Amino acid sequence: xxxIRPATPDDAPALADAVLRNRERMRxxxxxxxxxxxTVEGQAQRLADGTKRWFALDAEAIVGxxxxxxxxxxxxxSASLGYWIDGAYTGRGLATNLVDEVCRAAREQxxxxxxxxGTLLDNHASxxxxxxxxxxxxxxxxxxxxIDGAWRDxxxxxxxxxxxxxxRG
Numbered sequence: 001x002x003x004i005r006p007a008t009p010d011d012a013p014a015l016a017d018a019v020l021r022n023r024e025r026m027r028x029x030x031x032x033x034x035x036x037x038x039t040v041e042g043q044a045q046r047l048a049d050g051t052k053r054w055f056a057l058d059a060e061a062i063v064g065x066x067x068x069x070x071x072x073x074x075x076x077x078s079a080s081l082g083y084w085i086d087g088a089y090t091g092r093g094l095a096t097n098l099v100d101e102v103c104r105a106a107r108e109q110x111x112x113x114x115x116x117x118g119t120l121l122d123n124h125a126s127x128x129x130x131x132x133x134x135x136x137x138x139x140x141x142x143x144x145x146x147i148d149g150a151w152r153d154x155x156x157x158x159x160x161x162x163x164x165x166x167x168r169g
Contacts, residue, residue: 001058002056002057002058002063002089002094002097003056003057004054004055004056004057004064004097004098004101005054005055005057006052006053006054006055006105007047007053007054007055008047009044009047009048011043011047011055011062012040012041012043012044012047013040013043014055014057014060014061014062015043015046015047015055015062015065016038016039016040016042016043017061017062018061018062018063018065018086019033019037019038019043020038021086022084022086022087023038025087026084027148028147028148029084029120029123029147029148030147030148031145031146031147032146032149051067051068051069052067052068052069052071052079052105052110053065053066053067053068054066054067054098054101054102054105056085056089056094056097056098058089061086062086063085063086063088063089063094064083064084064085064086064089064094064095064098065083065084066081066082066083066098066099066101066102067081067082067083068080068081068102068106068110068112068115069082071110071112073111073166074166075166076113077111077112077113077114077166078112078113078114078115078116079106079110079112079115079116080115080116080117080118081099081102081115081116081117082117083095083098083099083102083126083129085098090125095125095126095129096129096132096133099129099130099133100133102115103115103133103134103159103161106161107161107162111166111167112161113160113161113162113163113164113166114158114159114160114161115135115158115159115161116138116156116157116158117130117135117156117157117158117159118141118144118145118154118155118156118157119154119155119157120147120152120153120154120155121140121152121153121154121155127155127157130157130159133159134159135157135158135159136157136158136159137155137156137157138156138157138158139155139156140153140154140155140156141153141154141155141156144156
């Protein structure tokens with residue numbers, strides 16, 4: 001059974017296993033990663049960086065990761081979403097479930113108003129996940145991220161989580 005839960009610092013070994021296991025499969029979709037990224041120490045540093053992360057787990061193995069980064073509060077109340085699924089688990093709706101859970105937590109626990117996500121132009125699978133999860137296209141960003149050795153264009157998407165006013169304080 002697959003469970004989805006927030007990450008903890010104790011997840012560094014399982015996360016290192018997951019990123020190493022998916023290294024070649026993810027290369028066309030991700031920025032350059034230094035060798036330390038694929039170690040327990042590198043993943044422990046990532047888990048301590050303040051970014052919000054959720055994991056999909058099959059027993060103790062991490063088979064999916066979602067991150068919320070660049071969180072802005074105040075009148076914007078927004079964050080950027082990133083996610084990936086282990087190659088052995090694609091095509092099962094897991095990415096959609098993971099994204100939906102992160103959006104629920106972003107609204108209910110973090111009080112965010114919107115989530116933004118971007119995909120490479122040819123990442124149709126990720127675009128389908130975002131569409132199924134209620135994201136709408138908002139534009140194209142030329143040369144948005146340096147991915148797999150080149151500045152690559154991205155489609156940008158957003159999901160409005162609610163229209164409540166931000167807290168006053």
